[in-house]
Amino acid sequence: MTSPLVQLDRVRFGYSDRDILTDVSLTVARGQVVAIMGGSGSGKTTLLRLIGGQVKAQSGSVMVDGEDVGMLSEGPMYNMRRKLGMLFQFGALFTDLSVYDNVAFPLRERTNLPETVIRDLVLMKLQAVGLRGAHTLMPFELSGGMARRVALARAIALDPMLMMYDEPFTGLDPISLSTIGQLVRELNDALGAASIIVTHDVTESLAMVDYVYFLSGGRVVGQGTPDEIRASSEPFIKQFINGERDGPLPFHKPAPDYALDLGLAHD
Template identity: 75%
Template structure:
């Protein structure tokens, strides 16, 4: 087993007195696509921000390629981010730049490559996502699925060691969703990268990932391969995978007796 390219070791992160992540440990090795699943507010996006260095852990270590992200200087962090690719929720394309210029942006910003080479690399990345023919279009002329694919081409422009995906399937029709899922798997395999996918989409994710971590209340409460997840008897995993209304995550927020709130006692209205 190769050394992890991303590793969390006993990580705690809090805003003030409010813990977001509590003693989180996980790892991702090159070639793996790993899903992070959990309910809203469980700490999934915070985990991505710790990997990117936007946030720093209060305790424990967040390592990328063996480097502790909390100890990097601003210049070292900038260099490290050159090896990270990020697909934001809904793509986050620059609306005033063409498709070509969106994909070219990280190449022009972070390298000194001649424009002829930038052109070749942009067309190569667009070809990889099936949109070389859309190079001259503006983001407003793209469908949601096409915009997400352009954003993916931009994210892989620098051949990152680590790819981060924040809810990549949100708002997509079934065809676009399946296309993005396939591209995540194919591009990861082609790059030999490590990919981390934060998602609520259980079916599509289990079809493409190698491993899954489940977060709840800031902790890793379950983990396993897609097959073990599908067969899991863990109450939270069963509720999440099955989309059940009630379980460890209750439908009703704890409250006092309903009849009391309605002003009812012994079946009579006061």
């Protein structure tokens, strides 16, 4: 059995006296599309930052392709990041660059390829997301779904071994949402890569991922295949996938007595 492409082992991370992740272990194998779900503030995006080496775990280990990310110096860290692709929430396109130049950017920055080869690669990546005909447009001329697809083409420009998606479905209409979901799956399979998706979209994710991890309270509180998640009787998972207000994940953040805060309490 091959070793996992990504492996987190009992990872803890926080800021000052506030822990974000307290004990997180998970694995992602090559070829897998894995979703990370949980309430707002549960540490999902922090997990992506740990994998990308933007922050380092206070304890535990974060392994990517056999390397301990927390132990890498600047040069090896840069080389490791060349193997990663990232789709940011809302795309994060360079607003003053055309669609073509947005996708060409990582190729120009990280390779010494001649411009003729870069042109062919850019058009190939845009063809893969259905937007070769939009290569001359500027970002302000794109719809939200089109912008997300251009950002996806840019993210796969260097054929990464690992793709990370931070809320890729946010703000999309149903057609664009379904299109992005299908592209994520198809591109992952075509590249022979692995993908990690941070998302709140239960329906779309369960239709296209291989495995799901649920985060809450800094820990993995549930995991399984889509079929296992749908059949789960675990209270947190049931609350999350059914959108229930009452359950282990509270609607109200802990606070002092409401009447006391309003000055209505009596002795």
